[in-house]
Amino acid sequence: MEITIVTDNLTKTFGAFTAVDHISFEVQKGEIFGFLGANGAGKTTAIRILCGLLHPTSGKAEVAGFDVFKHTEKIKKNIGYMSQKFSLYEDLTIRENISFYSTVYGLSDYQIKEKTEQLLTRLQLHSEADKLVHSLPLGWKQKLAFSLALIHDPKIVFLDEPTGGVDPITRRQFWDLIYETADEGTTVFVTTHYMDEAEYCDRISIMVDGKIEALDTPDILKSQFKAATMDEVFYKLARGTSTK
Amino acid sequence: MNELNSFIKKEFRHILRDKRALLILFAMPVVLVILFGYAITNDIKDAKIAILDNAHDELSIGLTNKLVSSGYFIQEVSLHTNKELQEVFRDGKIKLAVVFPNRFAESYYHDNKVTIQLIADASDLNSAVALTNYASSIIQDYQKEIVKAPVQKPLFETTVKMLYNKELKGVYMFVPGVLALILMLIACMMTAVSLAREKETGTMRVITVSPLSPMTIIIGKVVPYLVISFIDTLIILVLSVFIFGMPIKGSFLLLFLVCLVFLFAATSLGIMISAFSSTQQIALIVSIVILFLPTILLSGFIYPIENMPLALQIVCQISPAKWFIEAIKSVMIKGTGFVDVWLQLTMLTVMIIIFVRVSIVRFRKTIA
Numbered sequence A: 001m002e003i004t005i006v007t008d009n010l011t012k013t014f015g016a017f018t019a020v021d022h023i024s025f026e027v028q029k030g031e032i033f034g035f036l037g038a039n040g041a042g043k044t045t046a047i048r049i050l051c052g053l054l055h056p057t058s059g060k061a062e063v064a065g066f067d068v069f070k071h072t073e074k075i076k077k078n079i080g081y082m083s084q085k086f087s088l089y090e091d092l093t094i095r096e097n098i099s100f101y102s103t104v105y106g107l108s109d110y111q112i113k114e115k116t117e118q119l120l121t122r123l124q125l126h127s128e129a130d131k132l133v134h135s136l137p138l139g140w141k142q143k144l145a146f147s148l149a150l151i152h153d154p155k156i157v158f159l160d161e162p163t164g165g166v167d168p169i170t171r172r173q174f175w176d177l178i179y180e181t182a183d184e185g186t187t188v189f190v191t192t193h194y195m196d197e198a199e200y201c202d203r204i205s206i207m208v209d210g211k212i213e214a215l216d217t218p219d220i221l222k223s224q225f226k227a228a229t230m231d232e233v234f235y236k237l238a239r240g241t242s243t244k
Numbered sequence B: 001m002n003e004l005n006s007f008i009k010k011e012f013r014h015i016l017r018d019k020r021a022l023l024i025l026f027a028m029p030v031v032l033v034i035l036f037g038y039a040i041t042n043d044i045k046d047a048k049i050a051i052l053d054n055a056h057d058e059l060s061i062g063l064t065n066k067l068v069s070s071g072y073f074i075q076e077v078s079l080h081t082n083k084e085l086q087e088v089f090r091d092g093k094i095k096l097a098v099v100f101p102n103r104f105a106e107s108y109y110h111d112n113k114v115t116i117q118l119i120a121d122a123s124d125l126n127s128a129v130a131l132t133n134y135a136s137s138i139i140q141d142y143q144k145e146i147v148k149a150p151v152q153k154p155l156f157e158t159t160v161k162m163l164y165n166k167e168l169k170g171v172y173m174f175v176p177g178v179l180a181l182i183l184m185l186i187a188c189m190m191t192a193v194s195l196a197r198e199k200e201t202g203t204m205r206v207i208t209v210s211p212l213s214p215m216t217i218i219i220g221k222v223v224p225y226l227v228i229s230f231i232d233t234l235i236i237l238v239l240s241v242f243i244f245g246m247p248i249k250g251s252f253l254l255l256f257l258v259c260l261v262f263l264f265a266a267t268s269l270g271i272m273i274s275a276f277s278s279t280q281q282i283a284l285i286v287s288i289v290i291l292f293l294p295t296i297l298l299s300g301f302i303y304p305i306e307n308m309p310l311a312l313q314i315v316c317q318i319s320p321a322k323w324f325i326e327a328i329k330s331v332m333i334k335g336t337g338f339v340d341v342w343l344q345l346t347m348l349t350v351m352i353i354i355f356v357r358v359s360i361v362r363f364r365k366t367i368a
Helices: A043-050 A072-078 A095-102 A109-125 A138-149 A167-185 A218-224 A230-242 B002-018 B018-040 B058-069 B081-091 B102-112 B126-145 B171-201 B203-209 B214-242 B252-275 B280-297 B310-317 B318-333 B338-366
Strands: A003-014 A017-028 A032-037 A058-063 A079-083 A156-160 A185-191 A203-208 A211-216 B047-053 B073-081 B095-102 B117-120
Touching: A003 A043, A003 A185, A017 A043, A017 A058, A017 A185, A017 A203, A017 A211, A032 A043, A032 A167, A043 A058, A043 A109, A043 A185, A072 A079, A079 A138, A079 B203, A095 A109, A095 A138, A095 B002, A109 A138, A138 A156, A138 A167, A167 A185, A203 A218, A203 A230, A211 A218, A211 A230, A218 A230, B002 B018, B002 B203, B002 B214, B018 B171, B018 B214, B047 B058, B047 B126, B058 B073, B058 B095, B058 B102, B058 B126, B073 B081, B081 B095, B095 B126, B102 B117, B171 B203, B171 B214, B171 B252, B171 B280, B171 B318, B203 B214, B214 B252, B252 B280, B252 B318, B252 B338, B280 B318, B318 B338
Parallel strands: A032 A185, A032 A203, A079 A156, A156 A185, B047 B073, B047 B095
Antiparallel strands: A003 A017, A003 A058, A203 A211, B095 B117
């Protein structure tokens, strides 16, 4: 199996504070990798490093085969990113949003035309194409934002709490999209606070105070921690550190 | 290049779809210029005055005619008693009264000494000062006319000569000020707010994760506002020249250079503000506090810097508008060349470098 993300003792310190503390893991092609942790556990810093925004203090990491020290520009071309805020321009039309994000990722005019058609067909948004994104329901915005994160066919897509503030049915539908994407061979690196969503992941890592305290499939983690749900696993880990 | 084009196009769409932004960008400069030009002016024209002539002799009548025919004054009422004088001032009918003493001509010829009283309504200080100055100088002129031979000249005589702005036109004052205000507003505040908006809505994160270089993002953000504020500069200049008779004595090239350097200073200040603000609202408030107050109050636009306490004078030195207003006045009114505005241009350039440096350092810390 092809490895798309690999980290080896990756560490980031800010002054005396260690945000990311010697984390090592591998993510395979087409895998849905859940990246869990309480707020302030170091998730965001780790993602920033993997996205080529931040240089680590020490350790090694390769994303899509490129080194996070030397080839951040190449990493940026090979990853997609979507955040909780969906990051669409509300005062631009759907078509304009598609066209803007396509050029940002260096697509040619011909490719943009083709991609726009493809995307509008897949999302069944042809009749809405020239409406402002502002007028779209939240679920559609979410789908559009996800499709835009994939517009340049990246090897890996980072989803930073992609389902925040969305109702359970829409969330379920969104996970169908995630499965589809993973099946097509794109690695999905996802953070979430919803533990039911964690169960959907192929493998999960749980970060506590900068360290990865647990990493495996949901089933193995549950038996390892003698827990019925991921929620319980997470709770046990978090409590374990707070009493420490 | 394709990316930059697309970014600039997107930015223009944001602007053109926001009606409030459009109002600020294009209506406000026109309104401000017209407002300052017509309403807020200290120019004296047809000011209403009262004459209390206790003498009614050839000199007092001659002087009254001279005052009225000057074009600056209109005789609203003729008064007969001091009591009436109180009343007309209280009613606000007039701004200035001229009182001739008894036996005006006689005193003048015989005693060689006579006093004309000018009474002004100092509740409106600026115009009171201007009116008395105008009246005094007309009276002096008249005195010179009637003394045909230079025999009994007073020992000391002051003559005031107003350089560069002989008619004391307010337009000379307000055009540079309005220009500074508008350019600050558009180039600085709008840049700051539009960058902060991208942070607030989360699009900034997506853009920074994308392969777009930080330089492309900044240039893409700044170019539309530079273009628009340059158009506004032209609108303001055309209005001031053709409607209010503002001269442009220096070279156009130098004038545009000064405007352009100031524009860059304003936009880089805007970028710096946005680097420190996480939301549009913060950007807006910070802009207002650190832009408007200094631009209006500490730039020499309304209050002369020389009259301020030392501490404030020092603060004025770091207001970009202060240097811009100085330079623009030099070029437009005095017609000076590059040599005379190099200090102002250098100061602005130094500010640009500082603003950009601070922004880059700050952006690296927050976005990355």
